[in-house]
Amino acid sequence: MTVYFIGAGxxxxxxxxxxxARLIGECPVCLYAGSLVPEQVVAIAPKDARVLDTAPMTLxxxxxxxxxxxxxxxxxxxxxxxxxxxxxxxxxxxxxxRQDNIDYQIIPGVPAYTAAAAALGQELTIPEVAQSIxxxxxxxxxxxxxxxxxxxxxxxxxxxxxxxxxxxxxxxIERQLIPFYGEDCPVAVIYRVGWPDQQIIRGTLATxxxxxxxxxxxxxxxxxxxxxxxxxxxxxxxALYDAARPHVLRPKARKEAV
Numbered sequence: 001m002t003v004y005f006i007g008a009g010x011x012x013x014x015x016x017x018x019x020x021a022r023l024i025g026e027c028p029v030c031l032y033a034g035s036l037v038p039e040q041v042v043a044i045a046p047k048d049a050r051v052l053d054t055a056p057m058t059l060x061x062x063x064x065x066x067x068x069x070x071x072x073x074x075x076x077x078x079x080x081x082x083x084x085x086x087x088x089x090x091x092x093x094x095x096x097x098r099q100d101n102i103d104y105q106i107i108p109g110v111p112a113y114t115a116a117a118a119a120l121g122q123e124l125t126i127p128e129v130a131q132s133i134x135x136x137x138x139x140x141x142x143x144x145x146x147x148x149x150x151x152x153x154x155x156x157x158x159x160x161x162x163x164x165x166x167x168x169x170x171x172x173i174e175r176q177l178i179p180f181y182g183e184d185c186p187v188a189v190i191y192r193v194g195w196p197d198q199q200i201i202r203g204t205l206a207t208x209x210x211x212x213x214x215x216x217x218x219x220x221x222x223x224x225x226x227x228x229x230x231x232x233x234x235x236x237x238x239a240l241y242d243a244a245r246p247h248v249l250r251p252k253a254r255k256e257a258v
Contacts, residue, residue, distance in 0.1 A: 007109015
């Protein structure tokens with residue numbers, strides 16, 4: 001048997017990959033993170049499948065379910081939100097699977113920050129404005145951050161920040177980022193991206209906290225910060241499609257550009 005760690009994407013069932021949908025539809029056991037994965041995603045499991053919401057379960061309890069399925073030779077769809085590689089809490093599960101010699105595979109999914117960019121209708125890497133994205137989180141009540149992985153350190157780059165688990169720490173985010181980005185730096189808060197009740201709040205580092213408070217958003221939101229989020233139109237075109245710049249797939253400059 002195999003445990004399939006499946007990225008279910010940010011919430012929209014139509015953002016499942018074909019492989020993810022096939023495996024969920026085939027596995028006789030399905031364990032899913034119900035607080036972040038919609039029931040519609042696991043509704044495609046076989047009618048007689050054992051489908052469990054792991055939100056109220058402990059690591060020991062979920063592993064016990066996996067061991068029981070392993071003893072029966074049953075494949076398991078272990079469904080996580082977004083992409084399992086990012087804050088998926090799969091590392092500790094994999095450690096136990098290896099200890100028990102249980103096979104596993106990871107099926108990637110659409111991460112929240114890409115779905116958020118799509119919902120905003122924009123690119124996050126703008127020529128000569130921002131060419132990198134930092135994926136990070138606030139520690140709050142969860143696992144502490146490693147030394148050196150601070151907002152101040154990331155802010156020194158001036159690039160786009162995608163901050164997870166930070167909606168209740170907006171005041172602290174303001175305090176740490178304004179010295180580097182300025183009060184007018186654009187911010188987008190995307191609540192439950194891909195879900196029917198998705199909300200998008202735009203503002204600046206100086207204004208977004210009050211807007212979020214008025215919207216009464218306290219969880220399940222991604223915060224994007226950086227100059228790439230502005231409505232600016234003065235950036236140069238990417239060199240990728242520049243007629244004057246040949247490359248391996250377009251080896252000659254176009255005459256009109258010479």
